[in-house]
Amino acid sequence: MTPLARKRLGKVLLNAAGLLVFLFAIFPVYWMVSTGFKENDQIFTTEFIPFPTHFTFEHFERVLTEGVANNSIWLYLRNSAIVALGTVFIGSAFALLSATAIARFRFKGRGPFLVVLLIVQMLPAEGLLIPLYMMVKRVGLGDQLLGLIVTQVALTLPFGVWMLRTFVAAVPKSLEEAAWIDGAGRMATFWKVLFPLVAPGLVATSIFSFITAWNDLVFALYLMSGSEGYTMPVALQFFFGQEGVDWGAIMAGSTLMTIPVVVFFLLVQRRMVQGLTAGAVKG
C-alpha cells in the first residue's frame, strides 16, 4: 500500500470510529424522545423500529393533562422549579460572598477553609441525608419545599464557591483600585465594577446548582411524604405502576424533565470541567 492510501484508510477508520461513538452517545437519548412519540403497538414490540412511523402526541398530551399519582404533572414541574430556583438564588448569593473573600483577600484561616471546601464537596449526599432528615423534621420543615431548598443549598455551595473563585480572581485588581481612586465606596466598587465582570461566572455557577437541585432524587423522595411536595424525579417513579410500565408516558415525562437540563448544560459544560479538575486541565 502506498503511504497516501494508508493515510486515507487511516482517516476513514478514524471517522468510522467517530461515527460509532456518536451513535453510542446519542442513541439512548434519541430512543427516549422517539419512544415518547410512538404509538403503543410500535413501543411494545420485539422489533426494532428506529422511527415512529405513526407519529403521535398522545403520550405527551396524556402526561400533561392527566398527570400521575392523582396530581397534575405541572405540580411536580412547579415543585422542581421552585426547589431549583430557590437553591440558585440563595446559593449563588452565598457563593459570591465567599468566593470574593477567598479570591480578593489573604487572611488567616484561608488555606484551611479551602481544604475544608474541597473535602465537604465530596461528602456523600446519601450519608448526609439521615441527619439532615432529622434536622429538617425537628425545625418543622419536613414536607416543605423550603426544607428541600435548604439541603440543596448545602450540597451545592462548596462546589459553587470553588468554581466562582476563579472568576473573581480573573477580574484585574487594578479595575477596582481605579474605582477606589475615583472615590467609589466599597459597596459601589463591588456592584459597579466586580459584579458585572463576575456575572458570567455567576450564571455558570447558578446553572450548576440548578441542575444539581433539579436532578436530585433521594432528598425529594425521603424529605417529602405526600405526593403534593414531590418533584419530577420522584414523579417519574410513579409511572412504573403495578400493571405494567406505561413506556410512552414515562419517556414523555423523562423528555420533559431532561429538556431544561440539556439546554443549560450545553451553556456551561466547559466551566464544569475546569472547576472539577482544577489545574490538572489547562484548555
Added chain:
Amino acid sequence: MANTTTVTRGRGPSPSPGRRRKNAGRARASGLPVWSIPYVLLIPGLLVIGGLLLYPMYQLIVMSFQKVGLAQVRGSRPAEWVGLDNFQRIFDNEIFWSALRNSVLFALFAVSLTLMLGTAVGVLLHRLGRKMSLFVVIACMFAWAVPPVAQGVIWRSLFDAEAGMVNWALNLLPDWLAAPPAGQESWTGTPWLNDTLPLYIALIVCVVWAGFPFIAVSVLAGLKGIPAELYEAAKVDGSGPWHTFRKITLPMLKPVFAVLTMLSIIWDFKVFSQLYVLMNGPTNRDGFNLSMYAVAEAFRPPQKLGTGAAISVVLTIILLVITVFYVRQIVKQEEM
C-alpha cells in the same frame, strides 16, 4: 468565557501586605475595619458549611451509636445510646457484606471502563477533523446532560426483557459470540434487572455511557495542552504511535488521570439514582449497594435510622480516604 489560562494570567501578583495597609484608612461606606471584611463575607458560607454539612456529619456519627426510630423522629422520646450495637448488627448481617462487595466491584468495573472508553474517545476527538470532532462532542454532551433518573429510565427500557433493544441486538449477533441463555431459543424474554449480576451489568453500561463524556472532554483538554514539539521530536527519533502514546501522552496526562480516577471512584462508589430506577426502588436486597442499604434501613418501615447512620458512616469513611488523595492532588497542582 475566560478559560483557565487567562484566569491565571489575569490574576497578577498577589496583593502585597503593604498595598493593603495603604487602603486601611479609607474604608469608606462600610464602617468595618479592613481586616474583618473577608470574615464578614464568609459568614453565610461558613454558616451553611458548618451548620448543614459539618454538624450533620457529627450528628451522623452520634446517631450511629444510638437507637433512632419513629418515636425519635417525632421527638416524643430521646434517642437511646446503644454503643457499638448498630455496627455489630450490620457487620453480622450478610446484606452489609454483599452491599459492600457490590459497591466495590461496581466502582472497580465502572471506573476502569469509563476511564478506558473516555480516554480512547478523548484521543479520537483529538485526531478527528474539526467538524467531525464537534459533531461527536455534541452527541457526548447529550449523554452527559441526561439527569441520572432519566438515565435509569432509558436503560431500564433498553434492557427490558421483551421490548428491550439490548435483547434485540443480542439476537442479531451470531451464536458463537452471544449464545442465548441455556434452554432458550433467543434472547427475547431474558430478564436483566431481576438478578444481581445482570442488574449490575446494566448499571455499569448505564453509568459508563453517562460518564465517559466527562473523561473524554477532560482528556481532550489535556491533550491540547501538550506542546506539539514533543511529538515532533519523538517522530524525528523514529518513535511509533503506541510508543509515543506511552512515553509522551500518558506521562503528560498523569495529573489529569489522577484527578479523574479519584472523582470517578467517589461518584461511582455511591451511585444511587440510576440503581434506584433500574431495580425499581429498594426491592432486591441482594442487589443493594452501600447507599441503597443505608437508605433502605433508615427509611423503610420500621425505620431504623441508627442502623442506617452506621452504614452511612462506613460509606463516608471509605469515601473520605479517597477524598484525601484527591485533595492532596489538587493542592499540589493548584496555587490556591
